Amino acid sequence: MSNVTNQANAAAFERICAAEPLLLDVRPAIEVVPGMTPATVLTSGAPRTWDEYVGGQRDAIVGGALYEGLAVDPEGVDREVRAGTISIGVCQDHACVGSLAGIYTASMPVFVVENATTGEHAFCNLFEGPDPQRLNYGIYNQTVADTLDHLRDVIGPILGEAIRAGGPIELKPIMRRALNMGDELHSRNTAGTVLFSRELFPRLLEIYERRPRDVRDVLEHLSSSDYFFLRLSMAASKATADAAREIEGSSVVTAMVLSCGDFAIRVGGLGGDWFRAAIPRVDAKLFDGHTDDDVEFMGGESCLAETVGLGGFAQAAALTLQDYQGGSPERMAAMNREMYDITVGEHPYFRIPLFGFRGCPTGIDVHRVVETGITPVLDIGVAGRGGGQIGAGVLRTPLACFAAAAEAHTARYGHHESLQLKGSR
Amino acid sequence: MSNVTNQANAAAFERICAAEPLLLDVRPAIEVVPGMTPATVLTSGAPRTWDEYVGGQRDAIVGGALYEGLAVDPEGVDREVRAGTISIGVCQDHACVGSLAGIYTASMPVFVVENATTGEHAFCNLFEGPDPQRLNYGIYNQTVADTLDHLRDVIGPILGEAIRAGGPIELKPIMRRALNMGDELHSRNTAGTVLFSRELFPRLLEIYERRPRDVRDVLEHLSSSDYFFLRLSMAASKATADAAREIEGSSVVTAMVLSCGDFAIRVGGLGGDWFRAAIPRVDAKLFDGHTDDDVEFMGGESCLAETVGLGGFAQAAALTLQDYQGGSPERMAAMNREMYDITVGEHPYFRIPLFGFRGCPTGIDVHRVVETGITPVLDIGVAGRGGGQIGAGVLRTPLACFAAAAEAHTARYGHHESLQLKGSR
Numbered sequence: 001m002s003n004v005t006n007q008a009n010a011a012a013f014e015r016i017c018a019a020e021p022l023l024l025d026v027r028p029a030i031e032v033v034p035g036m037t038p039a040t041v042l043t044s045g046a047p048r049t050w051d052e053y054v055g056g057q058r059d060a061i062v063g064g065a066l067y068e069g070l071a072v073d074p075e076g077v078d079r080e081v082r083a084g085t086i087s088i089g090v091c092q093d094h095a096c097v098g099s100l101a102g103i104y105t106a107s108m109p110v111f112v113v114e115n116a117t118t119g120e121h122a123f124c125n126l127f128e129g130p131d132p133q134r135l136n137y138g139i140y141n142q143t144v145a146d147t148l149d150h151l152r153d154v155i156g157p158i159l160g161e162a163i164r165a166g167g168p169i170e171l172k173p174i175m176r177r178a179l180n181m182g183d184e185l186h187s188r189n190t191a192g193t194v195l196f197s198r199e200l201f202p203r204l205l206e207i208y209e210r211r212p213r214d215v216r217d218v219l220e221h222l223s224s225s226d227y228f229f230l231r232l233s234m235a236a237s238k239a240t241a242d243a244a245r246e247i248e249g250s251s252v253v254t255a256m257v258l259s260c261g262d263f264a265i266r267v268g269g270l271g272g273d274w275f276r277a278a279i280p281r282v283d284a285k286l287f288d289g290h291t292d293d294d295v296e297f298m299g300g301e302s303c304l305a306e307t308v309g310l311g312g313f314a315q316a317a318a319l320t321l322q323d324y325q326g327g328s329p330e331r332m333a334a335m336n337r338e339m340y341d342i343t344v345g346e347h348p349y350f351r352i353p354l355f356g357f358r359g360c361p362t363g364i365d366v367h368r369v370v371e372t373g374i375t376p377v378l379d380i381g382v383a384g385r386g387g388g389q390i391g392a393g394v395l396r397t398p399l400a401c402f403a404a405a406a407e408a409h410t411a412r413y414g415h416h417e418s419l420q421l422k423g424s425r
Numbered sequence: 426m427s428n429v430t431n432q433a434n435a436a437a438f439e440r441i442c443a444a445e446p447l448l449l450d451v452r453p454a455i456e457v458v459p460g461m462t463p464a465t466v467l468t469s470g471a472p473r474t475w476d477e478y479v480g481g482q483r484d485a486i487v488g489g490a491l492y493e494g495l496a497v498d499p500e501g502v503d504r505e506v507r508a509g510t511i512s513i514g515v516c517q518d519h520a521c522v523g524s525l526a527g528i529y530t531a532s533m534p535v536f537v538v539e540n541a542t543t544g545e546h547a548f549c550n551l552f553e554g555p556d557p558q559r560l561n562y563g564i565y566n567q568t569v570a571d572t573l574d575h576l577r578d579v580i581g582p583i584l585g586e587a588i589r590a591g592g593p594i595e596l597k598p599i600m601r602r603a604l605n606m607g608d609e610l611h612s613r614n615t616a617g618t619v620l621f622s623r624e625l626f627p628r629l630l631e632i633y634e635r636r637p638r639d640v641r642d643v644l645e646h647l648s649s650s651d652y653f654f655l656r657l658s659m660a661a662s663k664a665t666a667d668a669a670r671e672i673e674g675s676s677v678v679t680a681m682v683l684s685c686g687d688f689a690i691r692v693g694g695l696g697g698d699w700f701r702a703a704i705p706r707v708d709a710k711l712f713d714g715h716t717d718d719d720v721e722f723m724g725g726e727s728c729l730a731e732t733v734g735l736g737g738f739a740q741a742a743a744l745t746l747q748d749y750q751g752g753s754p755e756r757m758a759a760m761n762r763e764m765y766d767i768t769v770g771e772h773p774y775f776r777i778p779l780f781g782f783r784g785c786p787t788g789i790d791v792h793r794v795v796e797t798g799i800t801p802v803l804d805i806g807v808a809g810r811g812g813g814q815i816g817a818g819v820l821r822t823p824l825a826c827f828a829a830a831a832e833a834h835t836a837r838y839g840h841h842e843s844l845q846l847k848g849s850r
Contacts, residue, residue: 180745181616182606182778191606194619201626202644205633212630219627319778320605329779353607353744354754354779 005269005367005413008249012268013344013363015243016252016308020116021236022168026126026160028152030106033123035094037106039080040087041065044102044299045259046274047090050081056138056298056387057260060101061088063140067148068105091301092255092266096123097238098301099231100136100383108148109156113171113235118243124235126151126159130225138298138387150217158211158218162203169199171236172349175310178229179350179360184318185233186302186311187325187379187392192229197222230302237304244268244363251409252344253364256307256376256397258300263397267366267405269413277400284382284393285326296385303378309347309362312377312394313339316354325379325392335377335394336361342368342376366409369402430694430792430838433674437693438769438788440668441677441733445541446661447593451551451585453577455531458548460519462531464505465512466490469527469724470684471699472515475506481563481723481812482685485526486513488565492573493530516726517680517691521548522663523726524656525561525808533573534581538596538660543668549660551576551584555650557712563723563812575642583636583643587628594624596661597774600735603654604775604785609743610658611727611736612750612804612817617654622647655727662729669693669788676834677769678789681732681801681822683725688822692791692830694838702825709807709818710751721810728803734772734787737802737819738764741779750804750817760802760819761786767793767801791834794827 029036036042041064043057053061062077070086071077080086091098096110103125104110110123128134128147135144163169174195181191200222208215222228245254250268257264264274279297286294305311315321316336319329327335333354339361340346346359369375375397384390454461461467466489468482478486487502495511496502505511516523521535528550529535535548553559553572560569588594599620606616625647633640647653670679675693682689689699704722711719730736740746741761744754752760758779764786765771771784794800800822809815 177615180607190602191616191619194616194623197623197626198619198648201622202641205630205637205640208630208633215630216627219630223623322778323782329781353747356754357748 004249005251008247008269009252009344009363009365012244012247012250012252016240016363017347017349018117019240019243021171021239022114022116023111023163023171023232024114024168025112025163026109026156027112028106029104029108029110029123029125032112032121033094033096033104033110035089036104037087039070039085040089040106041068042089042091042094042096042098042102042104044091044098044100044301045257046262046264046276048259048261050088052261054260055385056296056383057101059138059140059387060103060135060298063135063144064103064105066140067135067145068107092257095121095238095242097234097304098136098299099124099234100381101138101299102301103135107152109152109160111231111235113232113239114168115239115243120239120242122235122239122242124231124238126156127225127228127231129221132388137383137389154214154217155221158207158214161207162200165206166203171232174199175233175236176349179314179317180353182318182320184311184314184321184379186230186305187381188226188318188321189229189233190226192233193222193226196229196232233305233310234302237308237310240308241304246271249413251366251406253307253366256303256378258297258303260298263401265401265405267409270405270408273408275401275405275408277398280396280398282380282382282393282395283326284391285324286382286391290384290390294384294390296383298383300380303380306376306378307364309343309350309360311379312336313343313362314350314352314360315379317352319354321379325394327394338374339376341372342374366402366405369399370406373399375399375402429674430676433672433694434677434769434788434790437669437672437675437677441665441788442772442774443542444665444668446596446664447539447541448536448588448596448657449539449593450537450588451534451581452537453531454529454533454535454548454550457537457546458519458521458529458535460514461529462512464495464510465514465531466493467514467516467519467521467523467527467529469516469523469525469726470682471687471689471701473684473686475513477686478513479685480810481721481808482526484563484565484812485528485560485723488560488569489528489530491565492560492570493532517682520546520663520667522659522729523561523724524549524659525806526563526724527726528560532577534577534585536656536660538657538664540664540668545664545667547660547664547667549656549663551581552650552653552656554646557813562808562814579639579642580646583632583639586632587625590631591628596657599624600658600661601774604739604742605778607743607745609736609739609746609804611655611730612806613743613746614654614658615651617658618647618651621654621657658730658735659727662733662735665733666729671696674838676791676831678732678791681728681803683722683728685723688826690826690830692834695830695833698833700826700830700833702823705821705823707805707807707818707820708751709816710749711807711816715809715815719809719815721808723808725805728805731801731803732789734768734775734785736804737761738768738787739775739777739785740804742777744779746804750819752819763799764801766797767799791827791830794824795831798824800824800827
């Protein structure tokens with residue numbers, strides 16, 4: 001048994017729970033994202049070669065490059081990427097977190113979130129709105145471009161001004177309340193969105209005198225979808241998970257990401273290595289008119305939420321999801337309970353009412369996953385062949401990448417019997 | 426078996442479910458409440474003689490009269506009431522619904538809610554704010570008077586202007602969403618309050634240019650407490666329950682009310698008669714420093730919510746109440762399930778996520794209460810001796826008044842075997 005690993009995992013759990021994500025600003029990516037250049041496109045998932053990006057994820061990357069004016073047509077993008085004048089990077093290497101295909105280009109506005117405990121920053125771009133045709137779902141056309149322009153020219157700047165004027169907004173208390181109001185902060189963000197809107201409203205009043213129409217646009221954007229807050233939950237989760245990176249000996253997962261071709265994880269004590277596995281079938285509830293054959297994976301890093309004890313790890317707080325992604329209250333509670341068997345401890349601040357306010361299962365230990373055979377469950381949005389959202393569901397992650405990570409961990413640190421901390425109520 | 430009663434109960438259930446409460450306005454009571462006069466004080470519960478109003482409820486009535494300037498001291502109020510120059514009425518006879526002591530005087534602003542299905546109006550006054558010292562909890566002093574002035578001069582008029590300017594606000598969709606966000610719309614109204622606030626924001630923008638400070642005060646009022654929406658839920662419940670009154674043959678409860686001395690119900694087929702019983706002990710969770718001996722009943726009609734399938738009848742939608750009023754998720758779910766045994770049907774629109782979106786148990790049949798021995802449960806705020814809120818809890822209503830009502834119903838309509846409708850998903 002490795003005391004080093006148990007201590008490291010306890011430290012990882014502690015850092016995750018101690019994170020204090022603050023929303024500082026909204027800025028164009030080029031101004032704040034580390035390593036961003038005018039010709040960079042960031043996308044979701046562990047790194048792949050250009051030819052390995054296929055389907056909707058490739059379409060989204062191409063769309064991002066076109067939107068940014070890096071080429072005039074898809075063939076041009078392909079040429080520039082091969083020539084190295086357009087650079088494709090992955091979100092996780094740039095402190096960003098990608099929703100579905102997760103496209104970031106220089107001019108796109110991003111939320112700037114700081115973990116006040118560590119001082120580190122994380123970034124997430126803005127929700128495009130309720131239209132199922134979105135760049136992050138692999139679609140690029142004039143409508144999508146207009147939406148992105150509106151985010152860049154109106155929504156982003158007004159949000160940024162409101163946030164700066166009133167000072168940083170603490171996201172953790174909003175997230176805690178949202179868990180008491182039916183959100184799990186991945187596939188359901190209704191309460192988070194309304195609570196955040198209320199926080200913003202007094203700040204918007206002063207801007208209203210100068211820019212009445214723009215402020216009305218922001219209000220419209222905030223109330224037109226219940227998913228606005230997802231990007232803040234994702235940025236907060238990324239800022240939180242990053243606090244558990246690079247802890248010598250830790251077998252706790254610090255990132256889970258999807259690309260069009262694989263599911264991959266990183267582990268705290270194993271540096272920047274990605275452990276990959278094929279994507280399994282998702283148990284999805286599809287919008288009318290779609291079948292399982294239409295499902296296509298095009299990336300996704302919103303499961304950073306599950307990495308820090310939210311989403312599928314808090315689904316018993318969001319039973320209305322039975323209508324959106326399928327399942328029954330009993331099944332959701334049972335899946336949620338399973339997650340206690342593979343995590344280091346129970347979150348002292350994020351709690352689940354249905355479980356008598358038991359803390360969310362937090363800090364996935366790859367050894368426990370292998371020992372129990374229970375893999376993390378993710379609440380995810382489902383994209384369709386040809387682009388667009390076609391449903392939502394629960395993804396049971398594949399064992400192979402956890403097994404590979406556990407093996408690498410054992411090779412480096414020796415045999416380990418995992419210890420589970422118990423949260424206190 | 427009485428077909429008349431089964432048909433009447435089905436009609437009562439139907440009318441309750443079909444109600445469409447709209448918020449039309451906020452107006453001084455004198456302008457809108459039927460039968461209101463400059464020298465009237467309305468209070469909660471079935472009617473009592475002046476000498477029967479004791480403790481906090483009497484203090485509240487006296488406070489209301491003093492606030493309205495109907496006398497200069499408590500002795501003066503007593504003289505004027507005995508002389509008949511101050512008139513004490515009960516809320517339920519004036520289309521009002523009282524929170525705790527439930528004091529209405531002429532100048533107080535009230536929400537004007539219409540059931541669009543019937544065209545009938547119901548009224549509820551405004552939440553005084555988070556300070557445990559409130560008139561409706563039996564306290565009257567300068568602080569309380571200042572709060573009431575602020576409601577009358579700023580909060581009420583601005584709310585009224587915002588509502589009128591944007592047109593009626595549909596309350597039913599807000600209530601439905603709130604049930605999906607952890608409210609049961611009696612002891613928890615957090616989601617309702619935030620959702621209503623969001624509805625109001627765009628309307629407040631235009632008023633802001635003319636009255637910036639007052640609009641900020643309204644925002645402060647809206648965000649300072651999660652109970653703001655309770656008064657709207659109450660007015661909506663009253664407008665809804667009233668639709669089931671005066672249905673020949675109906676054994677469905679149309680009102681449940683508390684005074685300082687009794688719990689009383691009215692039944693659809695039994696005219697305006699009140700059936701009364703002594704108030705039982707409440708299973709309460711008290712704020713720190715209080716004991717059961719401190720509990721005092723001073724009235725309350727917010728259980729109109731339970732009358733139409735909310736509150737205790739939807740508590741499984743609001744499991745966070747385990748922290749506020751005690752109990753466990755399992756116990757709350759079990760109590761909620763019991764209510765299906767005494768109700769006519771399942772609400773087609775108000776649904777409970779934990780029960781797989783089963784509709785709320787709706788339409789209490791006094792015969793079923795007597796047959797099963799199961800009496801309605803109410804989520805209530807608990808007042809303390811000497812005034813103020815000291816906790817919250819669950820009240821199991823007494824059987825006696827349901828038994829008396831069932832007996833009167835049988836005497837009038839003959840023996841009845843109750844029929845339970847089943848809601849459809």
